[in-house]
Structures are given as C-alpha cells and as structure tokens.
Amino acid sequence: MAKRSTKAPASGADTIGIRYIESSALVAALLENDAEALKGVRTRGRKVTSALTIAEAARAILRARAAARLTADQERAAVRALRRFERRCFLVAVSDAILTRVRRPFPIEPVRTLDAVHLATTELLGEPPPLIVVVTRDVRVRENAQALGYGVE
Secondary structure, X not given: OOXXXXXXXXXXXXXXXXXXXXXXXXXXXXXXXXXXXXXXHHOOOEEEEEHHHHHHHHHHHHHHHHOOOOOHHHHHHHHHHHHHHHHOOEEEOOOHHHHHXXXXXXXXXXXXXXXXXXXXXXXXXXXXXXHEEEEOOOHHHHHHHHHOOOEEO
C-alpha cells in the first residue's frame, strides 16, 4: 500500500531529486504512451504526487474505456500500471492546509481548482524549489511552477 501523508517527505538525502508527478503527465504516460511523459514519470528520484493524481488518472482510464478509446485489455494494463505507480510513489493527502493555499492567488492566473491543488501540494512539500521538479503536460501548471522557481519537465 502506498504511503499517505499530510506531511512532506523527510528532509535530507531522501528529498534530493523530488519529482512531483502531476496528473496530466501521468495520464499522458498511461494512456497515450507519450515518450516525454513516460521519461518524466520513470526518471530516478523520489516520486511524490497528490492523492488527487491517482483519482484523476483512474477517472481518465474509465472515461477512455467508456469512449471506446481503450480495449478491455488496454484498460486492465492501464489500471495495473496506475497501481504500480501508486505503490512506488509518496502520496500526499489533500489536506486543509492545501485547500487553504488553493484559495490564494498563484503567480499566473487564472488557475483551475484541480491545478491549484497540484501547485499547492508542491509548495507545501516544504522543500526549496531547486530541489523539486514538476512533471506536467499542463500549460497552467508548467507556467506557475516555473514562476514559483521549480524545475519543470
């Protein structure tokens, strides 16, 4: 079972190379076999994501199957890959602190609510931006993460 927490990963050597995997990148890797997304998700480093990412990816798989974009076999493979990712990733719960941060502006507005949850989660990891890379395919998340000082892939 994946670790769930409202706290950031412990400081020190474990935090060097934190990779925050945002939903759009995970979905692109799982459903589109996007080479850049796959690379971003698979690159070494401590992988961290919001519990929201797992829910969004699971919903994307269900939507793809309902729209006949995936066969039953492809759906099963995507679900297995999502479960494997979840086991290997540090999951951050959507906490009251994250929801409080979501209510304040980000550097580049407008930002959609779910994107704001990802950005707030990244900020509340408590690590200096140079120690975190945000892996995303979303332009709003990308631009805001860069404006906040995070590396972006």
